[in-house]
Amino acid sequence: MRRFFTYALAGLILVSAPAAMAQGRDRGADRKQQEEAAKKKSRDREWNQPEAPLPALRNAGPCPYVKVLYDAGRYIEFEGGKEAAGNVVYxxxxxxxxxxxxxxxxxxxxVSLEALFALGKGPKATSDRKxxxxxxxxxTRNSTVITKEYFDLPVRFADDRTMVTEKLEGIVIPRASMETSGSNFEVLIGFDVTPQMAEFNRDGKRFRVSAGAPKAADSN
Known part of the structure; x- marks a missing residue:
């Protein structure tokens, strides 16, 4: 955008210059017109040169689709399985x-990916560790699972909420041939959830949990 703006501004100056000179009545009008014409000719030669080719892409095609599986995008653990904000454990x-x-x-x-986890300790939690x-x-895209690997994410809560970034590298996907592009594959990520948690997520249920919110100051 910066280069395009510079070129557009220079073009505006060139278009406006003849009109400005036509209005001038001083003795140097002809000389200025010649100078402007020379400048315009020089700029035209520069601008009309073929553009340099863009650097070649390192990839032979597009990357795989990387996304969070909706049913496993959240982890809500309830005490006794009762769905209520006051029963949230983690x-x-x-x-x-x-x-x-x-x-x-x-x-x-x-493939390498980086995931940001927002984690919380609810009112029913009994430990600062989880x-x-x-x-x-x-x-394969919208189809068969080729491979699946599980990872542990140990957390120690200093407060009721914390953010953790996980960086994953070394995901290698073999290709059948040179014509096989990344768009044929998907990389999915999600929590290891129970069937009840998956159903809760699928239904789009949410709670406004107050865990971690600042406590009201004592009025006394």
Missing amino acids: SGEIQGLSSGCEYKDAEPIR TYRYWVAVT
């Missing part, structure tokens, strides 16, 4: 996800 949500990939020729696809569990799966 909670978690995958709030951010970024990724990158690299492949060329007939090489396999190498080990969450999540998984990463590689699938």
Whole structure:
């Protein structure tokens, strides 16, 4: 955008210059007009040169789709299985996800990703320590699971809420041929949830849990 703006501004000056000179009545009008014409000719030669080619992409094609599985994007643990804000033991949500990939020729696809976990300790928690569990799966797009691996995420709460970033590298996806692009695959991530948790997420239920909110100051 900056380069385009510079070119557009220079073009505006060139278009406006002849009109401004036509209004001038001083003796140097002809000389100024010649100078402007020379400048315009020089600029035209520069601008009309073919653009330099963009650097070649390192990838042979697009990257795999990387996303959070909706049914497993949140972890809400209730005491006794009763769905109420006051019964929350621990909670978690995958709030951010970024990724990158690299492949060329007939090489396999190498994917790296970074996930941001927002984790919470509810009113029914009995410990400041909790080990969450999540998984990463590689699938053919909207179809078969190729591989799936689980990871532990131990957390120690200094407060009722905390944020943790997980960086994952070394995800390697073999390709059948050079024509096989990353768009044929998906990389999914989610919490290891129970069927009840998955149903809770699928129904889109949410609570405004007050855990971690500042307490009101004592009026005395």
